[in-house]
Amino acid sequence: MKKLAKEAKTASKKLMSLDHTTRKKILLEMAENLLKRKQDIVKANELDLAFAEESNLNASMKDRLKLNESRIEEMVQGVRSIAEQEEVVGIFHKEFTDKAGLQIKRQRIPLGVILMIFESRPNVVVDCAALAIKSSNAIILKGGKEAKNSNEILGEIIQESISKYIPKESVQVLASDNRKVIDELLELAEFIDVVIPRGGEKLIHHVHEHAKMPVIAHFQGLCHMYLDKDANMEKAIKLVLNAKTQRTGVCNAIETLLVHKELVGKIAKDLTKALHEKKTELRTDKTFMEHAGVELKLATDEDWATEYLDNILSIKTVDSLEDAINHIDTYGSHHTEVIVSENQAICEKFLSSVDASCVMVNASSRFNDGGQLGLGAELGISTTKLHAYGPMGAEQMTTTRFVIIGDGHIRG
Amino acid sequence: MKKLAKEAKTASKKLMSLDHTTRKKILLEMAENLLKRKQDIVKANELDLAFAEESNLNASMKDRLKLNESRIEEMVQGVRSIAEQEEVVGIFHKEFTDKAGLQIKRQRIPLGVILMIFESRPNVVVDCAALAIKSSNAIILKGGKEAKNSNEILGEIIQESISKYIPKESVQVLASDNRKVIDELLELAEFIDVVIPRGGEKLIHHVHEHAKMPVIAHFQGLCHMYLDKDANMEKAIKLVLNAKTQRTGVCNAIETLLVHKELVGKIAKDLTKALHEKKTELRTDKTFMEHAGVELKLATDEDWATEYLDNILSIKTVDSLEDAINHIDTYGSHHTEVIVSENQAICEKFLSSVDASCVMVNASSRFNDGGQLGLGAELGISTTKLHAYGPMGAEQMTTTRFVIIGDGHIRG
Numbered sequence: 001m002k003k004l005a006k007e008a009k010t011a012s013k014k015l016m017s018l019d020h021t022t023r024k025k026i027l028l029e030m031a032e033n034l035l036k037r038k039q040d041i042v043k044a045n046e047l048d049l050a051f052a053e054e055s056n057l058n059a060s061m062k063d064r065l066k067l068n069e070s071r072i073e074e075m076v077q078g079v080r081s082i083a084e085q086e087e088v089v090g091i092f093h094k095e096f097t098d099k100a101g102l103q104i105k106r107q108r109i110p111l112g113v114i115l116m117i118f119e120s121r122p123n124v125v126v127d128c129a130a131l132a133i134k135s136s137n138a139i140i141l142k143g144g145k146e147a148k149n150s151n152e153i154l155g156e157i158i159q160e161s162i163s164k165y166i167p168k169e170s171v172q173v174l175a176s177d178n179r180k181v182i183d184e185l186l187e188l189a190e191f192i193d194v195v196i197p198r199g200g201e202k203l204i205h206h207v208h209e210h211a212k213m214p215v216i217a218h219f220q221g222l223c224h225m226y227l228d229k230d231a232n233m234e235k236a237i238k239l240v241l242n243a244k245t246q247r248t249g250v251c252n253a254i255e256t257l258l259v260h261k262e263l264v265g266k267i268a269k270d271l272t273k274a275l276h277e278k279k280t281e282l283r284t285d286k287t288f289m290e291h292a293g294v295e296l297k298l299a300t301d302e303d304w305a306t307e308y309l310d311n312i313l314s315i316k317t318v319d320s321l322e323d324a325i326n327h328i329d330t331y332g333s334h335h336t337e338v339i340v341s342e343n344q345a346i347c348e349k350f351l352s353s354v355d356a357s358c359v360m361v362n363a364s365s366r367f368n369d370g371g372q373l374g375l376g377a378e379l380g381i382s383t384t385k386l387h388a389y390g391p392m393g394a395e396q397m398t399t400t401r402f403v404i405i406g407d408g409h410i411r412g
Numbered sequence: 413m414k415k416l417a418k419e420a421k422t423a424s425k426k427l428m429s430l431d432h433t434t435r436k437k438i439l440l441e442m443a444e445n446l447l448k449r450k451q452d453i454v455k456a457n458e459l460d461l462a463f464a465e466e467s468n469l470n471a472s473m474k475d476r477l478k479l480n481e482s483r484i485e486e487m488v489q490g491v492r493s494i495a496e497q498e499e500v501v502g503i504f505h506k507e508f509t510d511k512a513g514l515q516i517k518r519q520r521i522p523l524g525v526i527l528m529i530f531e532s533r534p535n536v537v538v539d540c541a542a543l544a545i546k547s548s549n550a551i552i553l554k555g556g557k558e559a560k561n562s563n564e565i566l567g568e569i570i571q572e573s574i575s576k577y578i579p580k581e582s583v584q585v586l587a588s589d590n591r592k593v594i595d596e597l598l599e600l601a602e603f604i605d606v607v608i609p610r611g612g613e614k615l616i617h618h619v620h621e622h623a624k625m626p627v628i629a630h631f632q633g634l635c636h637m638y639l640d641k642d643a644n645m646e647k648a649i650k651l652v653l654n655a656k657t658q659r660t661g662v663c664n665a666i667e668t669l670l671v672h673k674e675l676v677g678k679i680a681k682d683l684t685k686a687l688h689e690k691k692t693e694l695r696t697d698k699t700f701m702e703h704a705g706v707e708l709k710l711a712t713d714e715d716w717a718t719e720y721l722d723n724i725l726s727i728k729t730v731d732s733l734e735d736a737i738n739h740i741d742t743y744g745s746h747h748t749e750v751i752v753s754e755n756q757a758i759c760e761k762f763l764s765s766v767d768a769s770c771v772m773v774n775a776s777s778r779f780n781d782g783g784q785l786g787l788g789a790e791l792g793i794s795t796t797k798l799h800a801y802g803p804m805g806a807e808q809m810t811t812t813r814f815v816i817i818g819d820g821h822i823r824g
Contacts (some may be wrong), residue, residue: 013741017764096786102775111797112767193797214626214798235820242822329425351815352429357523362516363818372823373516373814374508385523385605385727386626387799389811399801402785403763406775408647410654411784 001184005140005191007169008113012138014167015110020087022165026133027083030161034126037157038302044153052146058247060310064120067150075123078377079130079268085376088394089136092403103405108398110136112193115185116379117142117207119199122150126236129158129171129211130283131379135397140192141339141384142174142182151175160383161333196392198380216387218380220252220307221335223365226324226350228341229262235362236340237274240313242364243338245278248311252336252368255307257315258324264317268292275313280393284315321346325353334383336368357383357390413596417552417603419581420525424550426579427522432499434577438545439495442490442573445677446538449569450484456565457534464558472722476532479562487535490789491542497788499550500806504815509756520810522548524605527597528752528791529554529619534562537781541570541583547809552604554586554594563587565659579623594618601625608804610792628799630792631665632719633747635777638736638762640753641674647774648679648752649686654776655750657690661799663793664748664780669727669734671700676729680704687725696727716743733758737765744768746795750782769795769802 034041045067052062067075088108095105114137118124125141131137143151155173162170174181186195189212197207198218208215225243227236243254259267268291275282283299284292303314304327318324328337338360339350347361358368368391370378375393382388388396447454457479464474479487483819498794501518502513507517530536537553544551555563567585574582586593598607601624609619610630620627637655639648655666669680680703687694696704715726716739730736740749750772751762759773770780782790787805795798800808 013765013767019667094786098784098786102528102779212620214796216798232820238820238822246823297695353425355428356813358814358816360816361818363816363821364823366823367818367821368814368818369512372510373816374506374510384626386628386810387811390814399797399799401768402770402780402802404770404772404775404779404785406773406779408644408650409775409777409779410650411658411778 001181001190002188004169004172004187005113005188007167008138008140008172009191011167012110012112013137013169015136015170018091018136018166021132023136024083025151026165027079027130028160028411029164030130030133030158031079031083033157033161034072034076034079034154038069039151041067041072041150041153042069044149045334047149048122048147055146057146061120061146063149064249065122065147067122071123075126078127082130082134082377082394085134085394088134089398090373093400100409101407102409104402106400107403108400109394110398112397113138113140113191114397115140115142115192115195115213117182117195117197117199117203119203120146121145122147122154122366124198125151125173126158127377128379131172131377131397133162134394137397138170140172140174142185142186145176148175149165183210186211186213196379214387216382216384216392219335219383220333221253221381221383222256222305222307222331222333223252223254223338224256224258224324224328224332225254225268225327225340225365226258226318226321226342227260227263227339228321228339228346230259230343230346231263231340233267233270237271239338239340239362239364240271241274241278243366244275244280244313245311246364246366249309250366251307251308252365254338254365255314256304256327257313258318258327259315261287261317261319262322264288272296279311282315283312285317287317288315307333308377321349325350328354328356329378334385334389335381336360336365338363338365357381413593414600414603414770416581416584417597417600419579420550420552420584421603423579423582424522424524427550427582428661430548430578435545435548438574438577439542441489441576442542442545442570443491443495445569445573446484446491449565450481450776453479453484453562453565453569454481456561459561460534460559465756467558470556473532474734476661477534477559477562478774479534483535487538490539494542494546494789494806497546497806500546501810505812507545512821513819514821517815518812519815520807520812522810524810525550525603526551527552527554527604527607527625529594529607529609529615530610531556531615532558534559534566536610536657537563537566537585538548538570539789540791543789543806543809544583545574546806549809550582552584552586552597553619554597557588560587560810584590595622598622598690599624607790612654622665626799628794628796628804631747631795632745633665633793634668634671634717634719634743634745635664635666635748635750636668636736636740636744637666637750637777638730638733638740639672639675639679640733640751640755640758641672642758643672643675644754645679645682650684651750651752651774651776652683653690655778656687656692656725656728658776658778659725662778663719664769664777666750666777667726668739668743669714669725670730671727672733672736672741673699673729674733676700676703684708692724693724694727695724697729699729700727733761737762738765740768746801747793748772748777750777769793
């Protein structure tokens with residue numbers, strides 16, 4: 001692993017002086033080659049799917065694993081759109097010349113070598129490799145064993161595409177499932193500038209515990225929607241349905257709905273009916289259940305602390321805005337928090353009191369996504385406050401330095 | 413410690429909705445009160461100085477510890493200038509409205525609770541408290557025992573000043589020298605968002621090893637100046653003298669000078685003479701010594717790796733720009749790196765190949781300082797690439813989040 005990480009560091013130094021035109025050319029060639037080898041990718045992916053079948057992985061896992069032609073085309077489209085995006089490195093900003101004529105400016109530069117540790121979805125390999133090239137970073141991609149064959153072939157195609165222009169070690173895909181590999185990599189702060197674990201609690205904690213370099217965690221989304229007493233009922237129901245059921249199993253779906261006690265009587269019946277039509281399992285407090293007028297599962301304290309990643313919603317009645325904010329404070333994961341209300345003062349109070357990477361008024365939590373928010377593509381959604389909070393695109397894979405140009409200037 | 417950190421977290425939540433006018437008022441009152449109690453501060457500081465005398469601290473340590481009237485006035489001036497600076501939190505940027513009418517914007521927000529661990533200089537208490545209030549963060553300041561009495565009285569005056577407007581736990585000064593206190597605080601990731609250790613290698617490593625929250629290290633400055641073959645001799649000598657001797661014992665002074673082999677014959681004599689006039693001790697390679705024409709101390713490999721923080725300079729002859737870059741790569745601490753050359757292509761190559769928070773052409777390394785670079789005041793100089801690289805001012809104590817305003821918008 002040390003050799004591999006060292007090669008990534010050496011590659012990253014070559015990438016520092018890579019120009020925008022070349023980076024764009026590399027990305028477009030990479031897109032072209034992925035398309036050309038579509039059949040090979042599908043074949044490799046079928047091996048992983050067969051293994052998933054044998055191992056009895058659940059349907060949602062298998063769905064995340066799958067790469068068919070249309071998904072490959074989507075992936076390729078993603079690479080092309082990253083290629084067309086504005087330049088993110090090299091650019092100068094906040095330039096000024098001081099009284100003595102010293103030129104002071106800041107420049108956006110790559111981080112260096114990024115280690116990404118992720119689970120299941122093989123498209124992560126392509127998205128993250130493209131974002132790394134865009135931002136002139138070298139990247140080491142460590143996927144899970146369930147996607148071994150898919151990750152391997154994607155890594156191979158990427159390395160073939162880039163090696164004409166930059167060292168192939170700029171993108172390295174580790175497809176083996178040796179946990180020891182991760183622990184070895186986490187020691188190599190000398191060569192790796194940042195590690196980004198994207199996955200469940202166990203993985204994130206393991207990385208935090210062992211990494212010798214900085215960590216940007218992409219942790220769970222335990223997201224809430226709060227229906228205020230001044231919520232518009234029609235919008236509220238539409239928003240709950242979209243935020244919970246448009247796609248389950250994603251981090252920006254809501255897990256808990258908080259309902260103001262003055263609204264619960266008016267909305268519980270219709271809401272329950274609408275969610276039941278979408279086959280959503282409800283786990284609620286007594287107050288909500290009474291107003292819903294049907295038998296529902298009673299929520300436990302564990303429910304408030306659970307990211308279901310499934311078509312399940314917990315519902316709690318709250319006495320006040322403060323009560324809602326306190327609940328979010330206790331159980332939220334700093335991911336996405338939404339208020340539904342027509343009362344602007346209440347909305348502002350919510351926005352200024354809730355601590356999350358993305359806060360929303362009268363919109364579905366499903367919008368917290370790099371693509372939707374104008375970043376083009378995303379590496380994932382950071383729940384770490386430092387450096388990047390929320391969706392991470394190519395720009396969030398950079399840092400800034402000062403560049404100072406003098407003509408023999410000394411400090412007096 | 414847990415109680416203290418929890419109180420800081422609670423205070424930080426109140427600070428989230430604090431407006432600019434109130435923050436400014438608090439800072440100006442703090443400045444006023446520090447000025448009023450000048451005599452008390454001097455008296456407390458005299459106790460620390462007497463203890464330093466007894467403990468035989470060296471002159472440079474004692475100098476860093478000292479607070480006389482003029483230094484207090486400088487400190488107060490610093491607080492006032494922070495108060496007058498532009499607003500750094502709450503501000504929106506990169507606003508746009510998508511096709512469906514969804515408003516998407518980013519907002520600069522405080523980090524929350526900052527733990528700062530520092531050594532000797534008591535003015536750090538005032539600077540960092542002022543920057544924390546400016547950026548709506550709560551801060552816990554853990555100083556060294558050598559400044560115990562000074563830190564205590566400064567903390568007391570600050571808390572008195574702020575408590576009319578915000579919880580006094582927004583700024584907490586820990587003056588005791590219990591190492592256990594640090595270890596206890598480093599466990600409290602639940603309440604503390606980031607730890608900033610500012611000091612020597614031992615402290616930084618200890619914090620990296622034990623902190624459960626993200627670390628922004630303010631590590632040593634092993635800074636280089638490279639005199640290229642196309643350097644202007646007069647500028648070069650002036651720059652070396654300023655970068656090494658204008659103030660020794662600071663992180664942005666140079667420690668090693670690299671001289672191109674085609675320049676060394678022309679410059680060694682004059683440079684040695686000029687440095688000897690400033691009483692700088694030189695440790696050089698054989699080539700330089702031969703051209704200097706006087707007996708000098710021979711540098712060892714250890715010299716290349718040493719931050720002297722003293723009036724000592726190591727000098728090495730290099731074969732080429734690449735050679736200089738490799739040396740910096742091996743021994744540099746990513747702090748400040750300078751090239752002296754009239755050849756623009758060479759300068760650009762240097763800038764695009766050297767990895768440091770501040771890179772300079774024909775200017776003294778002493779300019780790498782928040783005040784000089786337009787940040788107003790600084791918390792210190794970060795050598796961590798993530799989040800803030802280089803001088804950290806109030807803006808670097810913030811992060812950004814997404815704020816999304818819809819009118820019942822759902823994702824299709």
